[in-house]
Each structure stands twice: as C-alpha cells, then as structure tokens.
Amino acid sequence: MDEIEYDFRRLEEKWAPVWEAERPFDVDDSVDDRPHKYILDMFPYPSGDLHMGHAEVYALGDVLARYWRLRGCRVLHPIGWDSFGLPAENAAIKRGVNPRDWTYDNIAQQRSSMKRYAASFDWSRVLHTSDPEYYKWNQWLFLEMFKKGLAYRKDSWVNWDPVDQTVLANEQVLPDGTSERSGAMVVKKKLTQWYFRITDYADRLLNDLDRLEATWPAKVLTMQRNWIGRSRGAEVVFTVEGSTREIPVFTTRPDTLFGATFMVVAPDSDLASELAASAEPAVRAAFAEYLTDVQKKTEIERQDATRPKTGVFLGVNAINPLNGESVPVWTADYVLADYGSGAIMAVPAHDQRDLDFARKYDLPVRIVVDVASDEPNDPAASRVPLTGDGPHINSGPLDGLNKADAIAKAIEILEEAGTGKGATTYRLRDWLISRQRYWGTPIPIIHGEDGELIPVPADQLPVVLPPTEGLDLRPKGSSPLGAAEDWVNVPDPRDGSPARRDPDTMDTFVDSSWYFLRFLSPNDDTQAFDPERVKAWAPVDQYVGGVEHAILHLLYARFITKVLFDLGHIDFDEPFEALLNQGMVILDGSKMSKSKGNIVFFGEELDKFGVDAVRLTMAFAGPPEDDIDWADVSVTGSHKFLARAWRIADDVTSAVGADPSTGSAALRRVTHKLLADIGGLVESYKFNVVVARAMDLVNHVRKEIDSGAGAADAAVREAAEVLALVLSMFAPHTAEDMWELLGHEKFVGLQTLPVADESLLVEDSITAIVQINGKVKERLEVATDITEAELLERATALVASALEGKTIRTTIVRAPKLVNIVLAD
C-alpha cells in the first residue's frame, strides 16, 4: 500500500521549480483567438516583506485569474512594483543607505515571497516604476499633458507637510487635517507648484461613474461622487458701491437673491486683501489682525463647523444686481478662498451658516421663501433657517414661484442683464503633482533664464535621477535635486544659454495612474505602450485591490485614462471594467500594527500551514469585501481539508478516461451541480461558497469511496478530477499534485473546466411541503412534473385529519414544491 501522506512542504518543493522552469502563465505576443481577460491586482509598494494584506489580495486576484483560464480564456495577470516614494527615502535617510538599494532589496525579498505564494503571474513582464525605462514614459506623459495645457504651474495656497517637508495633494490630507503619510498636521503655504488640470475632467469623471454602477462597489462610487462634489447653481456678479470693482459669487440658490442681506469674502483671498487695502486705516488694521488670527488656525480648527463664526466688516458695500440693494461686505473664515470665487452672498433666512453669522453680528434676516409650517417661521428667533420649498415672497419678479422655477427665472434675469449666469462648481481641485523630494520621477522641464518653461526634448528623455552621492536627502523644504549642480545646470535647448532643470519630482500617484498600460509591452523602448497590445488587452477586465485607494489612485487612473483617450493614444476612457475591493486582515477585532504587537507574519503562516492552506483560508473566510479576523479562521481546518481532497485523488483506482456514465448517478449529480453553479459563484465573488461546495463534494466522494460505489467507480474519478480543477484556483500545489495522481499531464491550471451535463441535474422527484395557514405540516415525495391538481389532491389527503370540520378558505399550490391550505377562522 502507498504510504505517502499529504505533505505541503513536499508539494511546494516539488512544484515550485517546475512552474519556475516552464512558466505556464507567461503570455507572449502571439495572436490567439481565445477571449482575452486582463486580470490586474494592485501592485505593491516595496516596504519590507509582504504582509497578510498582500496575502489576501494576491490570493483573491489569483482565484479570478485562474478561473478565467479554466474557462478557456487567455489571461494576462501581471505584477510589478510601485517603487518610487517617500518611505524609501525616509528609511534611507534613517539608515544612511541609498534609497535605490533599499528599494530594490525589498523588491527582491517581496519577489521571492510572491513566487513562493504561487500566484499565477506572468513573470516575463515585471516592471518597477523607479526604473528609468519606466519613468521615461512617465516624463513623456507629463510632456504630453504640458503641451495640451493640462500640466501647468500656479502660485497658490498648498498643503504642506512639515515632517516630510513637501507639498501634498488634497487627496493626501486626511479629514482630520493630518498627512496620510507622515501623520503630521498639515499647514497651508503659498507656493508655486505643478498641477494637473483634473478639474477640466470633473464632469466626465462624475458622469462616467454611472457606467461602472454594476461592476464597481457602490461604496467606491459614492466616495468618488462625494469627492468630485458637483454643485449646480449660478454665478452672480455684485459691484462694489462707488467703484467698478466686481465681486462674483457662486450660489446654489440664486432664487434667494432678494434675501441676501450681506456678503462674505474669504479672508485669505486676494479679493479680501484688495478690498481692505483701499479701506480706511481702522478697517485695514482690523483686517490684518483677523487674517493673522485665521492663519494661525490649524486645518482641523478651521474645519470645525461648530466653532462660533467670526469675521470683520470690510468697510464697503456692494450692489445686488437683481434688486439694486446695497449690502455690507464682510470677511469671515467660514468662506473658503479656493471654492467657487472665494466670496458668497449671505442669505441668513435660508442658510444655517449665514444665519449663525447674522445673529452674531446683528445683521438683518429677510425671509424670501414662504415655507409651509405649523410653527412660527422666524429663523432669527428659532436659529433654524428655512430650507424647504414654497412660494417666493419679497422677491419682485420671483414672487409666487417655487424653488425650481425661481432658480430658473433668476438665472434667466441675470443672464439677460449680463450680471450673472448659470454655473457649476466642484469640490474637486486640480491635482498638485510636484514634490520636493528625491526618490521620484524628475519633472522634465528646463527653466530658461528668461523664466520660460521648456520641455526637455524627447530625444533627451529620460531625465535620469542623479546619484545620491554628495546630496543631502534630508527634508529641508526644497528639492535635494536643486543641489546636484552637475545635474541641475543644463544648456537651454533653444540656444545653449545657461538654464536649470526643474528640481522637483512627481507625485508617485502619477506613476501608478497608467502602469496597467505599460504591462502590455513592458520592454518597449520606443513608446509608452504598444497600440496593438492595448487593442488586444485593454481596458483591464478585473481590477483587485484595497478600498484605501477608493479615491486617490482610482480617480487619478480614471483621469489619466481619459486624457490619453482625448490625446488619441487609446480608444477607451475608463481603465477598469470591474473592481473588487477586498477587506483587511485583522486580528482580534483590530487592525494589526507593530505598536500594538498584534501582527501575524506572512512567512510564519506559510511555514506553519503551507501556501495552499493560507490561500484557501483567504478565500474561505467569508465574502472577500469583509475583513478577515485571523483569530476567527482556522488555517488548520483548511490544511485538513486539502489533505482530505488530496487523499481522494490518491485513492482513485479507475483508469484515465473511464466513462463516468457508468458510475454513481448520485455522486455525478453533486459533481455536475457544482460545475453548473461555479461560474455564477466566482463571477459574483462568492469564493467562500465555492470552497464550501468543494468541501461538500469531498464529503460525498469520501462516502462513495468508503461505503458506496468504491474507489474504482468512474464517477469517483470524475468528481476527483473536477475537484482538482476547482481547487487549482485556491490551492495550486495540491491541485497540481492531484492532477498528476489522477494520471494527467501538467498543468492543471491550463485545463478547461468541463461543462455541466444538464441531464444529470434534472431530479425526477422532489420533497413537496404541505402547509396549513403557512405552517409546515407534512412533506411528501412527488414527481417534479406533478400537476397542480394532483399535488393538491395528495396534499389534502395527507392532512385530511387536520382539515376535519374546518372550512378551507383558499389553497395556494406551487407545483411541485408547495401546497398551502388556508382555513377560514
């Protein structure tokens, strides 16, 4: 008797070298008419070794990649590294090593862990965003955008991280006002920086989310919609009294123009300074003092909506273009300089913030919408503004109209008079992409002595980072590259006169916003991506990654895709057809962290239970989007199941090709039911259910072998083969070995899943239930094609005693499953 037992170490050592040598999952550029599927897992950042979060995402992504291969598709499943970024640089500074060495050492470690984990990646097309061969095309992309005016410089208030000593994009500042990277409280600084004009794409980025409704998580769609934050309304131009100076305001409620009793300008806006400058000295002093106060406030203080309103009168009045009324102009920090025009008309009767301010400074409150209510409607007394709908009053031409009609009418009047127009604004701001740090893609711009911005000529790309030798990488508020004299001083491409390179590097989110295209032709040194390959593979059919990128990375990738579409480089404008966000791996109800000491180590889990058991556990723990509490799952249980499955393949004694129709029909039904259901289950991400069904099949086969048809039955072989195929998605070593035990040639992962035989699924009898008043009373075996009349007759006969003396009010018959007899009371 064969004494070999299931031993995950033996299987890993047996199969890893075979896959490494034969590369079954590499995809070449040959033409192939199978359907193509591009399955992409978010590529990792190389900080240390892989952790349990990686273990989850790469297990689940691989289930999908391997599933589509079993379905006969040609699958592209690449991997690479998002290897530029601050952590590398900070770690390098701390340890005195080169950020490049630190990064590539970590990549080497992660790469070997990833290979051990046996995800079916195409290892022939690995890319690292920190390779000049990659970032050359990042620079190309930047210049494409620069030429179209989509990359530009402006002087503005920016988010400054005082720890990392660099600017941050709005998306990198957390709601509490801290930096998502360093955790430091972000401060505002006025600096000239590079931006991408993402706001030009706000409408499309918002509207196109509708197309992703069925295939992206609702949560991500909501977050993106909130982030873009479109508001429709009107721009209304007020004029400063006794001057020609104009104050444009944005409002969503132009219908309440007659209720505007004052105006508010953001204190940190240019407009406020200008207005104050021409005011009398007392006002100037008061403004200066207020501005200083405001700028001392942290973001978190400023954003606290419950904070009492403060402000200063600017000493001027402005004329309401609709009714000619003169209203005072104030400045207050509840108005933001960088939203709308940085100024508002205040309608205290119908807006909470304006009402709070009016009450504080005793400004008039005028009701212009007659909101129906039983309570007395007096916002000035109740402190509650009237935000409902109703006929307008005190509003001249708008009187009697409801909200929607009054808004339309107000815009019409403004447009006719040339004092305003319908307008839309967004919460989304332009994407600030320059960073004052070393380890990133150099911005390929040369600053001429005359201040001109000159693109680095295409034949001089890439602009390669200078060596770190002699550079001080410590954060100091300006890019370390500026000190690399040999690098930064270059001849002006126009005439050879002295010029300087732009010393900043790009936000690493630029790198990751198009990497999915580079995977299609990673070694092409003539272009960023090959249009033929793009046509064959893109867009990505299935993207898999963490919800932490719900806004940042996904919004940027969508934006860049639309830019590339507009520039004619690609013919689609959404990068990711479907998105799966996996949850986190946690421990004992909380996030794993070094400081809490509650960490499960990736390598240790693999050592203890084996790669296959860990991967299977990731899939089996629950719905993929839920968090997995490692304390709640049993990797041992997974291991036991795999051993049980493997032994079945070992037990099979029938020959390859044995005709299953001669075998156990009951077992065949279970096997084929799984085959029939597996597609729907995997495609709706119910991997845990697939595993449960595979366990069920194992239980049935075991029973059949031990106390049924026996190991030689052909249906047992059929079930074992299906098991090997299904398990290849979760447990590649075990499945490959089972496939071999069953007498087949490698590779199980390149096989096609058999189609379910429908005729085996048809049951000829079923258990019908008999209810009285909706309560189950009896069960009976009936033919599946029983008629309603016959079913009712048999059911009635069965419960005859219970019906005695009762009046039947009605009967519900759902043949062949159910009869419900409803009695009159």
Next chain:
RNA sequence: GCCCCAAUAGCCCAACCGGCAGAGGCAGACGACUUAAAAUCGUCACAGUCAGGGUUCGAAUCCCUGUUGGGGCACCA
C-alpha cells in the same frame, strides 16, 4: 449633524424570484481504529434570523421605526 451598508447556531458564514432556516468550516460531545496518543474515519447536538410594527396565504428576504456595529461626508455657498 447628514448619507450608505450590515446584523442568521458559542464563532466564521450559506440560504436563487418572498415558499421546509443550513451548504461548508471552526470550536464541542460521542464512537471506530490504536497498547496509548496523534492523524484518520464516522455519528450527534446547537439558532427560528437584533427589537418592535406593517404588507402577504406565506417574510431571514419587501416596507416603516428603533438599537447596535462598520464605513463615508461634514462651514463646499
């Protein structure tokens, strides 16, 4: 404060269109094998679906209210 999602056995989770609450696993009890243990194999038990109301012949499933947990947004005019 506003919006969204969830709640099923001791635990993790299933349940197609409203039709017998249970597919699977963990933990548990018992048995077989064993000198014994582990491994293995087998058997068993356990909830009426967060609470309350409604619709329906019939509700875990649909509707309303609330509780708890999670997430998002939050001075964006």
